[in-house]
Amino acid sequence: MSGQALKGHLDLLLLAVISDGAKHGYVIINELRDRSDDEFDLPEGTVYPALHRLQKGGFLSSEWTVVQGRRRRTYRLTDKGRGALGDHRKAWLAFSNAIGNVLKGVPWPHTP
Amino acid sequence: MSGQALKGHLDLLLLAVISDGAKHGYVIINELRDRSDDEFDLPEGTVYPALHRLQKGGFLSSEWTVVQGRRRRTYRLTDKGRGALGDHRKAWLAFSNAIGNVLKGVPWPHTP
DNA sequence: AATCTACACTATGCAAACCTAGGTGTCAAG
DNA sequence: CTTGACACCTAGGTTTGCATAGTGTAGATT
Numbered sequence: 001m002s003g004q005a006l007k008g009h010l011d012l013l014l015l016a017v018i019s020d021g022a023k024h025g026y027v028i029i030n031e032l033r034d035r036s037d038d039e040f041d042l043p044e045g046t047v048y049p050a051l052h053r054l055q056k057g058g059f060l061s062s063e064w065t066v067v068q069g070r071r072r073r074t075y076r077l078t079d080k081g082r083g084a085l086g087d088h089r090k091a092w093l094a095f096s097n098a099i100g101n102v103l104k105g106v107p108w109p110h111t112p
Numbered sequence: 113m114s115g116q117a118l119k120g121h122l123d124l125l126l127l128a129v130i131s132d133g134a135k136h137g138y139v140i141i142n143e144l145r146d147r148s149d150d151e152f153d154l155p156e157g158t159v160y161p162a163l164h165r166l167q168k169g170g171f172l173s174s175e176w177t178v179v180q181g182r183r184r185r186t187y188r189l190t191d192k193g194r195g196a197l198g199d200h201r202k203a204w205l206a207f208s209n210a211i212g213n214v215l216k217g218v219p220w221p222h223t224p
Numbered sequence: 225a226a227t228c229t230a231c232a233c234t235a236t237g238c239a240a241a242c243c244t245a246g247g248t249g250t251c252a253a254g
Numbered sequence: 255c256t257t258g259a260c261a262c263c264t265a266g267g268t269t270t271g272c273a274t275a276g277t278g279t280a281g282a283t284t
Contacts, residue, residue, distance in 0.1 A: 226283100231278100235277105236273105236276105237273090239270100240269105240270095241269100244267080246264090246265090251259085252260100
């Protein structure tokens with residue numbers, strides 16, 4: 001993944017990953033990498049601030065836990081967050097569909 | 113279209129629209145709006161600087177013409193630009209596919 | 225004649241937010 | 255006791271889309 005293609009779509013990804021159960025940052029990063037087949041291998045400096053932002057916006061709640069001496073901050077979706085996930089998802093569908101429409105009719109090189 | 117979802121994907125759109133023939137800025141804006149079914153109604157302040165950037169990068173060439181007293185700057189793809197279009201397109205496919213994979217398994221609310 | 229709308233381009237500067245690059249600390253394995 | 259996986263944090267830079275404002279022509283409307 002190159003450039004800042006992610007811009008504006010990160011929240012969708014984070015909310016989506018967290019939507020099926022409470023998770024902490026490190027696990028979110030791994031799961032995002034796995035579920036995207038290595039396309040989204042996000043640096044911590046990208047994910048942690050985004051989680052803070054989402055919590056500040058009321059989309060996530062968090063609580064500290066300690067597992068085997070390691071402290072974890074575990075996030076879960078709020079109702080507002082669940083609503084936002086749906087909105088983001090609809091917006092993504094419209095967006096990606098629109099790109100598809102623009103791309104339609106652009107021929108591939110060397111492909112019959 | 114909301115936020116900065118476009119970030120990182122604008123070049124793809126511009127290159128795609130220009131790929132089927134030389135066009136000038138105003139027409140590019142209209143065509144983008146039409147082909148995207150109003151999803152991409154981009155302000156001039158977004159498109160013109162982007163065109164300049166693409167030309168500076170060697171992806172577009174331009175020439176001035178005068179049609180009915182109005183000067184137009186007409187852009188066409190360079191070879192480099194055509195290559196970049198292919199690259200951007202592949203990247204877009206990988207990106208959107210990856211988002212799809214992450215979203216897979218996230219249930220819609222109230223939909224059987 | 226005057227105004228309005230569509231056409232067509234330019235320049236400046238802001239702000240969101242992703243990323244780089246650092247930092248802290250725990251635990252298990254070698 | 256060193257390495258690597260785990261787990262978190264933040265300050266600052268950079269990119270880039272967008273807002274805003276300005277210039278000017280042509281044709282239609284009033």
